[in-house]
Amino acid sequence: MQLLLYGVLLTFVVFAALAVAFLRDILSAIIAFAGFSFGVAIVYILLRAPDVALTEAAVGAGVTTVLFLLAIVRTVRPGGDRLFERVAWGPAIIATGLVGVLLTTVRSLPTIGDPTSPVATSEITRYYLENAYPQTEVENVVTAILAAYRGFDTLGEAAVVLAAGLAVLVVLRKEVYV
Amino acid sequence: MIDLLTTHYNYVASILLFGIGLYVVMGSPNLVKKIIGMNIFQVGIFLFFVTTGYVDGGAPPVVGHGEETFVSPLPHVLILTAIVVGVSLTAVALALVIRIYDGYGSLDEDVIKEVQVDD
Amino acid sequence: MSATDGSLSAYVESTIIMTTVRVVSPFVFTFGLFVMFHGAESAGGGFQGGAIVASSIIMLAFAFGIEPTREWLDDSVIRLLVGVGATTFVGIGIGALAFDGAFLEYAAYGISHGVKYGIELVELGIGAIVAGVIVSLFMNLAGGFNHDSGGDDA
Numbered sequence: 211m212q213l214l215l216y217g218v219l220l221t222f223v224v225f226a227a228l229a230v231a232f233l234r235d236i237l238s239a240i241i242a243f244a245g246f247s248f249g250v251a252i253v254y255i256l257l258r259a260p261d262v263a264l265t266e267a268a269v270g271a272g273v274t275t276v277l278f279l280l281a282i283v284r285t286v287r288p289g290g291d292r293l294f295e296r297v298a299w300g301p302a303i304i305a306t307g308l309v310g311v312l313l314t315t316v317r318s319l320p321t322i323g324d325p326t327s328p329v330a331t332s333e334i335t336r337y338y339l340e341n342a343y344p345q346t347e348v349e350n351v352v353t354a355i356l357a358a359y360r361g362f363d364t365l366g367e368a369a370v371v372l373a374a375g376l377a378v379l380v381v382l383r384k385e386v387y388v
Numbered sequence: 389m390i391d392l393l394t395t396h397y398n399y400v401a402s403i404l405l406f407g408i409g410l411y412v413v414m415g416s417p418n419l420v421k422k423i424i425g426m427n428i429f430q431v432g433i434f435l436f437f438v439t440t441g442y443v444d445g446g447a448p449p450v451v452g453h454g455e456e457t458f459v460s461p462l463p464h465v466l467i468l469t470a471i472v473v474g475v476s477l478t479a480v481a482l483a484l485v486i487r488i489y490d491g492y493g494s495l496d497e498d499v500i501k502e503v504q505v506d507d
Numbered sequence: 508m509s510a511t512d513g514s515l516s517a518y519v520e521s522t523i524i525m526t527t528v529r530v531v532s533p534f535v536f537t538f539g540l541f542v543m544f545h546g547a548e549s550a551g552g553g554f555q556g557g558a559i560v561a562s563s564i565i566m567l568a569f570a571f572g573i574e575p576t577r578e579w580l581d582d583s584v585i586r587l588l589v590g591v592g593a594t595t596f597v598g599i600g601i602g603a604l605a606f607d608g609a610f611l612e613y614a615a616y617g618i619s620h621g622v623k624y625g626i627e628l629v630e631l632g633i634g635a636i637v638a639g640v641i642v643s644l645f646m647n648l649a650g651g652f653n654h655d656s657g658g659d660d661a
Contacts (some may be wrong), residue, residue: 213394220401227408227428236617237431243424253398258448258459259438260550263456263541265471266434268558271643272429274427275474276565277648281420281482284651285489288418288496298415305414308507309407313392316403321395323444325457330443337459343451346613347623348547351449351461352468356552357626357633360465363601364629368596368636372589374476378647381483388635450549472554479644487535490652 214255223249232294236287240278247271261352405432406502417497423481430474433455437463521570528570543634547623553630557637564642573649582646585639592635599628631636 226246233239247270254263320327329335342354356364378384392400405428414423441460447453450462485495492500543556568576592640610617613625 212644213397216397220397224401224404224408225504227405230421230428231408231412231416236418238508239421239424243427246428247431250435254438255504257398257438258446259441259464260448261552262434262438262464262467262471264550264555264601265558267469268562269475270427270431272562273558273565273645274478275480276562277475277479278420278424280645280648281485283562284486285420295416298411298614301411301415305407305411309403312403312406313400316392316396316399318398319396322398322406322439323442325443325483327440327443328461329419329463330442332460332564335441335462336478338461338615339449339458341450344541345424345622346626348626349452350451350547350549351451351458351552352464352550353546353630355461355465356468356554357629358622359611361629364633365552365596365600366472366612368507368593368633369399370473371476371636371640372593374480375589375643377480378483381480381487382647383652384647384650384654385621448550468552468554474645475558477639479648482648486648486652507548 212256216253218238219253219256220250223253228387232297234280234292235297237279240275240282244275247274288340321363390503400503402432402435402439405429405435419485419495420482423478423485426481427474430470434467434470437467463505519587519618520572528566532566533565535566536562539563539638541601543631544627546630547627553633553635554637556583556588556630557634558641560634560638561645561649563646564638568645568649573646577646580642585643588635589639589643595632595635596629599625619637 223246226242226249229242232244233242247266251263251267251271254266255261276384324330338351338355338359342351342359343349345357346354348354348358409425409427409429409432410484412428413422416422418427439465443457446457446459447455449458449464451458488494488500492502493505494503539559541552541556541557542551543558546552546556564576564580597600599613603612603615604610606615606617611625611629615620616625618624
């Protein structure tokens with residue numbers, strides 16, 4: 211049952227990504243991308259990652275899609291009579307090669323959901339799960355790691371977000387700093 | 389090969405997303421679409437990371453509700469911040485695209501190259 | 508679809524979208540704040556809540572037009588939001604130094620449940636940063652490239 215659900219969702223996700231790749235109309239590609247993000251968000255829920263799913267649904271399917279729409283409103287939307295783009299053979303061969311090479315390595319990864327996988331049994335995972343509540347009184351371990359154990363890292367991420375905001379201002383010359 | 393689809397399905401899907409993302413970045417002449425391709429590649433990496441943390445029968449990492457096994461919270465934290473940084477990067481890239489369109493009047497890679505040669 | 512002038516010509520007034528957004532957006536906004544404030548006990552936190560709050564404002568801009576939204580929500584408000592968020596985060600971090608702790612060592616404040624309150628305040632700061640920056644990214648991309656205030660004459 212679980213497997214069937216994954217099968218349907220992952221097929222949807224991969225085909226939505228293929229639609230993004232081959233639809234000629236940019237608007238259609240962006241809408242396919244929104245569907246793709248939403249499908250991935252549901253996969254995250256199946257993987258028991260509600261925090262990531264929430265963010266992916268709001269950011270991927272919501273904000274990113276809107277930003278892409280704004281970009282084509284501000285520029286052009288190349289039309290054309292064909293529904294699909296022609297296959298660019300060079301890049302297609304390179305991409306297929308990458309997929310082929312990486313697929314040979316998949317077998318050496320632990321099975322999905324394996325309780326003895328290196329991530330599940332690692333010292334650090336156990337430490338966080340056992341000590342997060344006693345040390346921080348925060349039940350959501352993700353929040354505890356984000357704001358307490360990896361607070362420096364999060365400060366850096368916040369700095370990146372702020373820098374991106376400034377960079378857009380400078381690139382679009384909303385403010386002249388230099 | 390088929391048994392991989394029943395035991396490593398998410399990894400296979402994320403590798404396919406790598407391939408599609410790479411193809412769009414390299415193969416599509418349109419700059420906006422290249423950025424969408426970048427996002428697809430990124431999502432492939434996110435899916436890979438979140439999948440590594442999954443444990444069969446594990447609960448979401450919110451402790452204190454009686455569950456015994458949990459999925460690993462660390463990949464979730466890393467990906468959570470990466471998603472928000474990803475949208476910021478996308479916005480900067482789109483701002484650059486808007487500037488490029490302003491300068492060259494086109495988003496097509498080949499047309500931009502021609503304009504550059506003419507200059 | 509050409510929008511070379513300063514105005515956003517792609518905006519089309521739609522009764523259905525406006526009514527839907529008017530009904531839905533207060534709930535989305537409240538849900539975003541809930542996710543931000545409740546990040547300690549359930550799934551959620553600053554990054555998630557901030558993104559949801561920002562998307563509720565983007566939804567308003569989508570339904571009622573970007574210029575009216577910009578007039579309603581002034582740029583200085585967003586700047587203030589981002590500034591307050593960043594100050595909260597860094598302030599709590601540096602404040603711990605004053606109590607002989609390390610940077611961001613919440614336990615150094617020495618109040619009961621100090622770690623929890625510290626984490627929640629930092630999460631709120633992150634939420635303010637993320638919400639503010641995403642809204643400003645949206646507004647600026649919507650404004651497009653501004654020729655008039657070019658760097659040449661500055």
